[in-house]
Amino acid sequence: MPVLKTCVFIASRFREFAEIRRILTGNIAEARRLHLEPINLDDGRASHDPPLSVCLEKVRQSEFLILLIGDTYGDVAPHSTKSFVHLEYEEAVRSDSNTEVLVFYIGNTCNPTSFPPSSDTKLARWYVHLQKNHTIAFLNPYEPASKLADKIIQELFVAVYDRSLGERGSDSIDDEESSLAIDAKAFSDEWDELAPFEAQHFEASGISPLDEELLDPHIQPAAVAAREQQQEATRAINVGDYASAIKHLEESLLRRPVDFNGNYRLAQLLVALRRKDRYSRITQLLQRATNLANHHYSAFYIAACHMLWARAASIADRPEESLSHAEEAVRRCGRSSQTHVELARQYLTMERKDDAVRCLKDAFFVYTGILKRIAIDPVFRAVRARVQRELHREVYDQVAALVDCPGDTYSDVCASKRSDW
Numbered sequence: 538m539p540v541l542k543t544c545v546f547i548a549s550r551f552r553e554f555a556e557i558r559r560i561l562t563g564n565i566a567e568a569r570r571l572h573l574e575p576i577n578l579d580d581g582r583a584s585h586d587p588p589l590s591v592c593l594e595k596v597r598q599s600e601f602l603i604l605l606i607g608d609t610y611g612d613v614a615p616h617s618t619k620s621f622v623h624l625e626y627e628e629a630v631r632s633d634s635n636t637e638v639l640v641f642y643i644g645n646t647c648n649p650t651s652f653p654p655s656s657d658t659k660l661a662r663w664y665v666h667l668q669k670n671h672t673i674a675f676l677n678p679y680e681p682a683s684k685l686a687d688k689i690i691q692e693l694f695v696a697v698y699d700r701s702l703g704e705r706g707s708d709s710i711d712d713e714e715s716s717l718a719i720d721a722k723a724f725s726d727e728w729d730e731l732a733p734f735e736a737q738h739f740e741a742s743g744i745s746p747l748d749e750e751l752l753d754p755h756i757q758p759a760a761v762a763a764r765e766q767q768q769e770a771t772r773a774i775n776v777g778d779y780a781s782a783i784k785h786l787e788e789s790l791l792r793r794p795v796d797f798n799g800n801y802r803l804a805q806l807l808v809a810l811r812r813k814d815r816y817s818r819i820t821q822l823l824q825r826a827t828n829l830a831n832h833h834y835s836a837f838y839i840a841a842c843h844m845l846w847a848r849a850a851s852i853a854d855r856p857e858e859s860l861s862h863a864e865e866a867v868r869r870c871g872r873s874s875q876t877h878v879e880l881a882r883q884y885l886t887m888e889r890k891d892d893a894v895r896c897l898k899d900a901f902f903v904y905t906g907i908l909k910r911i912a913i914d915p916v917f918r919a920v921r922a923r924v925q926r927e928l929h930r931e932v933y934d935q936v937a938a939l940v941d942c943p944g945d946t947y948s949d950v951c952a953s954k955r956s957d958w
Contacts, residue, residue, distance in 0.1 A: 542574040545693065546596050546636070548625045549605035550612075551579040554643070557605065560686035568690075571697055589614050592621060593628045600777065601696060602629040602636050603689060606667070608644040608653070610660040623663060630670075633780045637810055639696055640671045641689055649675050670814040672852055694915040699848075700809050763793035767802065779810055797833070800826040801842065808849045816853040823849070840870035844879040851886055859883050874904035882916055890920055897924045898931070 545565050547558050558577055565575035576595050596602060604626055611620035619627070629636040646653040652664035652673075667673060674692060676685050766789035773782035786803035793799060804822035807815045823846045830838035843866035850859035863880040870876050881896035897917065900907045901924075911917050911924065 542572045543601070543697065544574050544576055544595075544599040546576045546599035546602045546625070546629075547605070548596075548602055548622050548629075550607070550609065550622060553607050553609065554605045555579065556682040557643070557686050557689075560683055561603065561689060564686060564690050565693070568694070571694065573693075573697070589617075589621065589624065592625050596625050596628045596636060597634070599629075599636050600700075601693065602626070602638045603693065604638055604640045604667075605689075606640065606642055606644075606663075608646070608655065608660075610657050610663070619659070623659075635777060635779045637696060637700065638671060639674075639689075639692055640667055641674045641676055641692075643676045643678050643685060645678060651675075672811070672813055672854060691915060691918070696811065698913075698915055699811070759792045760796070763789040763796055763799060766792065767799060770802065770806075774806070779806065782806055795825070795829060797826055797829045797838065800829070801845070804849070805845055808845055808852065811852050813853050816849060819849045820846075836870045837873065840866040840873060840876050843869065844876060847879055847883055851883060856883075856887055860887065872903060874900040874907040877903060878907060878910065878914075885916060885919070890923075893917075894920050894924055894927065898928060901928055 547561055549558065551558070558579055562575045562577040565573050576599055578592060578595065602625070604622070606622070611622050613619065614621050614624055617624060626638065628634070629638050642652060644653065652668060655661040655664065674688070676688060766785045770782040770785035770789070773779070773785060783803065783806060786799060786806065789799045790796065790803065800822045804819045804826065807819050807822075812819070823842050827839060827842040827846075830842055843862045847859045847862035847866065850856075850862060860880075860883050863876075863883040866876040867880050877896045877900035881893040881900070884890075884893035884896060897911055897920070900911070911921065917924070
C-alpha cells in the first residue's frame with residue numbers, strides 16, 4: 538500500500554455546485570483501493586472564500602483537478618482580472634505542473650457537443666480555450682446530483698487508470714497492470730509462447746531487442762546520452778514528476794531523434810497525461826516510431842504504436858482516426874489480446890457496444906489472462922457483465938462439443954474452434 542495518496546482538487550464556484558461537490562468529496566474519499574484524497578475547500582474547514590494563495594498551493598499538491606464549469610464566470614480574485622476558479626485552472630496547466638485537468642460542463646443549456654454562446658466575454662474566451670485544449674464532458678443539468686457525481690467519478694477513475702505508468706502505477710491500481718503499459722518489452726512478453734517468435738525475428742534481422750542494444754560511449758556518445766536521459770525520465774515518472782520526465786525525454790530526442798524508445802515513451806507519457814493540446818507533437822512522435830518499427834522491428838512494436846495512436850486520437854476528439862489506428866493494430870498483430878482490447882475501447886467511445894463485446898471476446902480467446910485487465914479497466918464497466926455472461930455460455934458449449942466428440946476427431950474439432958475464435 539502506498540504511503541502517499543493521490544490528491545484530487547475540486548474546482549468550481551461553491552454555491553453553484555455545492556451538492557455535487559459534497560457528493561464528489563465523499564465518493565472520492567471512499568475509493569480506498571485507488572488511495573485518493575479529495576481537496577474540497579468548501580468542506581467547512583476553511584472560510585467560504587479561502588485566500589487565493591491557499592487555493593493555488595492545494596492545486597500544486599494535486600495530481601488531478603476536477604473543473605466544474607457552468608454558465609457564470611464567477612467572482613474575480615483580488616488584484617486580478619480573472620476569477621478564483623480560472624486562476625486555479627491556470628495553476629493546474631502551467632508548463633511545470635503535474636496536475637491533470639478533467640473538465641465537466643454542467644450549465645442550464647444541455648448541449649452534448651459544445652459550450653453555449655455567452656455574453657460574458659471572459660467566460661466566452663475561456664470556453665474557447667477549454668474546448669481547444671481538453672476533452673470536455675457535457676453533462677445533463679437536469680439529472681440528479683448523485684448521478685452527475687457518478688459520471689464524474691467514472692471519468693476520474695479512467696484518468697487515474699490511464700496515468701498508471703511504471704512502478705508507481707502498480708500501487709495506484711491495487712497492484713494491477715496499467716492500461717498504457719504496452720511498451721515494447723511488456724507488449725512482446727504478454728504471454729510466454731510469443732517471446733520465441735520475437736526472438737527469432739530479431740535473430741533473423743541481425744538486430745538487438747529494444748533496451749538490449751550495447752552502446753559504446755566512445756563510439757556512440759549521443760546514443761549513450763539519450764539513454765541516460767530516458768533513465769532519468771523513468772525515475773521522474775516513478776516519483777510522479779511528469780513535467781521533468783517530459784523534459785528528459787525531449788532532451789533524449791535532441792541527442793538521438795531516430796530512437797524508437799525515446800519517441801514512443803514520450804508519446805506514451807503525453808497520452809497518459811491526456812495532453813490534447815500536444816496532439817500534433819504526439820502524431821509526429823508516433824509517425825517516427827512507426828517508421829522505425831517498420832524498418833527495424835517486428836509487428837509487435839508496429840501494433841503498439843497504432844494502439845497508442847488510437848488512444849491519442851480519441852483524446853483529441855478524432856473518432857475516425859482512433860478507430861482506424863485500432864483496426865490497424867489488430868491487422869498488424871491480431872495474435873495479441875491487447876490489440877483487440879484497444880479496438881473494443883474505441884468502439885465503446887462510439888457507443889458500439891456489440892462490437893466492443895465481440896472484440897473483448899476475441900481478446901479472451903487469444904489470451905485468457907486478459908480478463909484480469911478487462912475486470913479492472915473502468916472503461917469496460919458498462920459491458921463487463923455481458924462479456925462474462927457470453928463467454929461463460931460460449932466456453933461451456935465449446936467444451937461440451939469437445940467432450941462429446943469421438944477421440945479420433947478431437948484435434949480436428951480443436952482446430953475448427955480455434956479458427957472460429
